[in-house]
Amino acid sequence: MTQSLTGQSALVTGGAGGIGLATCRALAALGARVTFTARSAASLDAAQTDLAGIAAGVLCDITDRAALAALAGRGFDILINNAATVNPIGRITDLTVEAFSASIETNLVAQFDAIRLCLPAMLARGRGTVVNVSSGAAHRPQEGWSAYCAGKAGLAMLTRSLHLEYGDQGIRAFGLAPGVVDTAMQGVIRASGINPVSQLPRSALASPDQPGQALAWLCTQAADPLIGKELDIRDPDLRAAAGLPPLA
Template identity: 70%
Template sequence: MNTPSSGPLSGQTALVTGGARGLGLACVRALSALGVQVTFTVRTPESRDKALTDLADTGARAVVCDITDRPGLAEVLSAGFDILVNNAAVVTPIGRITDLSTEDFAASLDTNVTAQFDAIRLALPAMLARGRGSIVNISSGAAHRPQEGWAAYCAGKAALAMLTKSVHHEYGAQGIRVFGLAPGTIDTGMQGQIRASGINPVSQMPRSALAPAEQPAQMVAWLCTAAADGLIGQELDVRTPALREAAGLPPLT
């Protein structure tokens, strides 16, 4: 098995949730390129095997664990990590409020908020013991702007944005670096679900207009370096020109 390359984060360890594909897979690769030993969660053995094939050159490790499995997540995080990327999320259920069930709404928040909280709660003790740690919560423009049909997703991402601020408020002085990053509209499986719904303007965007997942993944990795210390505790957007320049991303066209 190959090992991570040397880099500004060499020797650190990371957990990326939902790393089987899309943004999560790209984050595993971007962090590995900076010298991080990455573990990532997947939901099935099949997705694990495919992802490990795609990431064979990184030395990354995969664990089958749905993040809503509380005991399973606790076992994964018992290893202790320097970096946590809270990426796993769902956009479903998609529909107007009167078309949604309470059960589906609650299940969405369980994945998009409660499981993210649980991952942070479980990751913090090891980070605090070291006196340092980086947490990147994958946020969304939906945290701040409602979209028709996305009541559950918007509510979850808004709650996650406040959780980011709460972590900074409570633990920033103890060396915990936390960020919320909106990755923009990127070409992932989630966008395929959105297009299929046809319910709001985002669903009408052609696939050709979507950005590659590698761009926000590069910014996630950059946020874990000392270069981003001036942004700790903030909700950020990958489309911000100055931020893109600082992270080495090309200007938006």
């Protein structure tokens, strides 16, 4: 099966750093025309420099529904729902309902909105790929992460719902848990010190290039046997298929 994405257009939310930035590079390497979102002008400028000639950035907070609708209206073949926040970190009684709601808005509602807005163009073409960046936190609670875990658990079910409702119309839906990766989010987690994940040394974290490569690979026909699944990058069969090295 082909691993080329030549002629396809891709939208990567939260593409200005970490896993998103690596995914932009990996998609472009496979021939896709890549657009990514950034929340701040500073992060957009830095990413534009890094991705010059590879991807085009757009200043867009994905919780801004009007801005997201305008962007999605361009019509994309591929959507990588990557933008997320781990905040607020704290035990349930330490959180406000406003902070919890803001987390769910970013990690679940905006992801749903991006899918909803991108689907019409995909359905009109009879094909499209949506990859939701999941997390082990979707399936295993971590102290202090009630908002993040709840949002990611909802996103995992959204992946399954998308496959159920539109899989027979050419929509390829996947969820991918990228593991513990050396990103800015992990810096926030380490600073919190609230659960075992925060105690992991930076040397134990994977490079963003690995999930970036896996996410791009899922957009190719080679990943068709895995359509509709919630995947974990630590799975040895997935790693081999995506061209990633075995875990030590």
